[in-house]
Amino acid sequence: MRILLVEDEPTLRAQLRTALAEAGYAVDEADNGRDAHFLGDTEAFDAVVLDLGLPVLDGLSVLKRWRDAGRALPVLILTARDNWSEKVAGIDAGADDYLTKPFHMEELLARLRGLIRRANGQASPVLQCGELALDTRSGRVTLAGQPVTLTSHEFKVLDYLMHRPGAVVSRTELTEHIYAQDFDRDSNTIEVFVGRLRKKLPAELIETVRGLGYRLVAP
Amino acid sequence: MNAPQGADAPAPTGWRWPGSLRLRLLGATLVTLALALTGAHGWLSGLFRDHVLRQFDAALVLQLDQLTARLEFDAQGQPLIDPRRLSDPRLDKPYSGLYWQLDQVSPDGQTRRGVLRSRSLWDAQLALDPDPLADGGLHTHDSTGPQGDALRIVERSLQVPEQPQARWRLMVAADTRAALAAADDFNGVLAASLAGLGLLLALAALAQVAVGLSPLKGMQRALLQVREGRTARLQGRFPTEVQPLIDDFNGVLDRHAEVVARARTQAGNLAHALKTPLAVLGNAAAQAPQSGLAPLVAEQVQVAQRHIHWHLARARVAASQGLPGQRTPLAPLLAGLLRVMDKLHAGRGLDLSTGEPAADAAFAGEEQDLQEMLGNLLDNACRSARGAVRVSARQEGRQLHITVDDDGPGIAPEQRAAVLQRGVRLDESTPGSGLGLAIVVELAQLYGGALTLDTSDLGGLSARLSLPAAA
Numbered sequence: 001m002r003i004l005l006v007e008d009e010p011t012l013r014a015q016l017r018t019a020l021a022e023a024g025y026a027v028d029e030a031d032n033g034r035d036a037h038f039l040g041d042t043e044a045f046d047a048v049v050l051d052l053g054l055p056v057l058d059g060l061s062v063l064k065r066w067r068d069a070g071r072a073l074p075v076l077i078l079t080a081r082d083n084w085s086e087k088v089a090g091i092d093a094g095a096d097d098y099l100t101k102p103f104h105m106e107e108l109l110a111r112l113r114g115l116i117r118r119a120n121g122q123a124s125p126v127l128q129c130g131e132l133a134l135d136t137r138s139g140r141v142t143l144a145g146q147p148v149t150l151t152s153h154e155f156k157v158l159d160y161l162m163h164r165p166g167a168v169v170s171r172t173e174l175t176e177h178i179y180a181q182d183f184d185r186d187s188n189t190i191e192v193f194v195g196r197l198r199k200k201l202p203a204e205l206i207e208t209v210r211g212l213g214y215r216l217v218a219p
Numbered sequence: 220m221n222a223p224q225g226a227d228a229p230a231p232t233g234w235r236w237p238g239s240l241r242l243r244l245l246g247a248t249l250v251t252l253a254l255a256l257t258g259a260h261g262w263l264s265g266l267f268r269d270h271v272l273r274q275f276d277a278a279l280v281l282q283l284d285q286l287t288a289r290l291e292f293d294a295q296g297q298p299l300i301d302p303r304r305l306s307d308p309r310l311d312k313p314y315s316g317l318y319w320q321l322d323q324v325s326p327d328g329q330t331r332r333g334v335l336r337s338r339s340l341w342d343a344q345l346a347l348d349p350d351p352l353a354d355g356g357l358h359t360h361d362s363t364g365p366q367g368d369a370l371r372i373v374e375r376s377l378q379v380p381e382q383p384q385a386r387w388r389l390m391v392a393a394d395t396r397a398a399l400a401a402a403d404d405f406n407g408v409l410a411a412s413l414a415g416l417g418l419l420l421a422l423a424a425l426a427q428v429a430v431g432l433s434p435l436k437g438m439q440r441a442l443l444q445v446r447e448g449r450t451a452r453l454q455g456r457f458p459t460e461v462q463p464l465i466d467d468f469n470g471v472l473d474r475h476a477e478v479v480a481r482a483r484t485q486a487g488n489l490a491h492a493l494k495t496p497l498a499v500l501g502n503a504a505a506q507a508p509q510s511g512l513a514p515l516v517a518e519q520v521q522v523a524q525r526h527i528h529w530h531l532a533r534a535r536v537a538a539s540q541g542l543p544g545q546r547t548p549l550a551p552l553l554a555g556l557l558r559v560m561d562k563l564h565a566g567r568g569l570d571l572s573t574g575e576p577a578a579d580a581a582f583a584g585e586e587q588d589l590q591e592m593l594g595n596l597l598d599n600a601c602r603s604a605r606g607a608v609r610v611s612a613r614q615e616g617r618q619l620h621i622t623v624d625d626d627g628p629g630i631a632p633e634q635r636a637a638v639l640q641r642g643v644r645l646d647e648s649t650p651g652s653g654l655g656l657a658i659v660v661e662l663a664q665l666y667g668g669a670l671t672l673d674t675s676d677l678g679g680l681s682a683r684l685s686l687p688a689a690a
Contacts, residue, residue: 084594
């Protein structure tokens, strides 16, 4: 899962980046509205953490431009403005959630998880595919109740696939959502991760759709 | 803080003494009118009476001239007037009211009264005090006649060449009562006419005051509109004498609104500027749990956050107090808040419903204040609800009742008073500053409203907000 983090205060941005990375997200950053708008317009993100008081272009305008251009990516507004009128304005501009500063990092992460899940049509925090279960809150993966140990990259690939059960996901899409922009991307590594996952999980769980990509199917 | 200007404020009534402009204007006009008319009456009746008396005197002088012309002396030097040669028949009729008489004044000052007199005097005499008049001089006297009549006497002093040592006083008298009665009749008619005129003028003054002061009533209506929250400024066109006052007052209202807006912005800016450093500090403390300072920092960040939240809300409250001319329709505001609740509590599958909507219900106050009160109540309800939150609104006369129900655990009756106080939070596990309800109470009280907590028919808490409704 890939997150766009928009915050102009460097210390807070660093804290958020660390916390999001520890939670297993690939993080891209912007410290002003213009860069944020450009990144959100051109790259694939699973969610955006958006500050409102930004230099160059304010957060609400960035959000409105995305929505006007038909960009449906989930946006969580993280701001110091806590008036209900400002919350109404934020939600009406197209935000999916609104969190005010100061905040607890756990709450931000919980809200982001919920946001991403709902954006993919998943209601429960525990994603299920046959006997395979992934708890988004704890990051634990179990097969028929038995814990499965995964590396961070294996988890990221499985996490992305489990948010979209039955859908065909291309290798490019997987690459885009697992690595941040400035990461040296190599779509061949995806094949390596999928291969390792097939060894740890029932092999028929991840189906290869020739020429298109992968699909998670319940046996 | 001012007492709330609600429905219990005294209704504006008519003009009252002693502060009444209407009574002052009317009083001054009527007193002036009464003085002028009384003066006019005195002057006109005096003028007429003078005129009547002058005519009267002129007639008497004419009689005296005729009499003087008829006065002759015989060979013995005795005076003679032939009554048949006098034209007025009243001189022959006894006590007719018109008389003449001739007195002789000897050189030693002795007066011989009634040497000759008219037949109308019969057995009476005219008694005049000695009067050293020059020869041929005329003099007028007022005296009482033989029948008690008020006589006007004109006399002329004569000296004749035949008796150079003797002086004669020839006098003509007439009763003035008939003539003065006519003057009195005229006075009566004059008084009645002037009273009629005075009445008409008083009515005109009344109309003038009513018309002249009517712009004040217009101002009063315009002010009432502002106070009731229908308009933000004084509306309407006023006479040129009043318009500058209206313009100045509107200027004051505009400035007030501007100051309020600026105070809010500044309080908000300060709070926002502090919140990001607090977030950084709080996060740093959370990321270094092994540090000895971390618990202290986390705790103090919480305290600072509560202070900011509280004082920001207080600044908002202080800024909005008494600002006139506000009207906030409920329905669109509620719809906006429900959209926010839908998103903020999206993962919980809550059933947010609105009861019978009071379509045209409106709050007599600022939009942000109502948003703050309702937002906090709805957010609390959504946090504690198991599955359902219901909002209903009802307008009763000048009161707007908004009720937020939830099916959560509710609050025990003995704890309800405590949660309305600043900083009290029953459930420490859910996020929130614990100030939400206290701020709702504070804002509601500012508008003369109230927040009451009860048990909901849904099973949880029922929070009922009573506020002034805008007409």
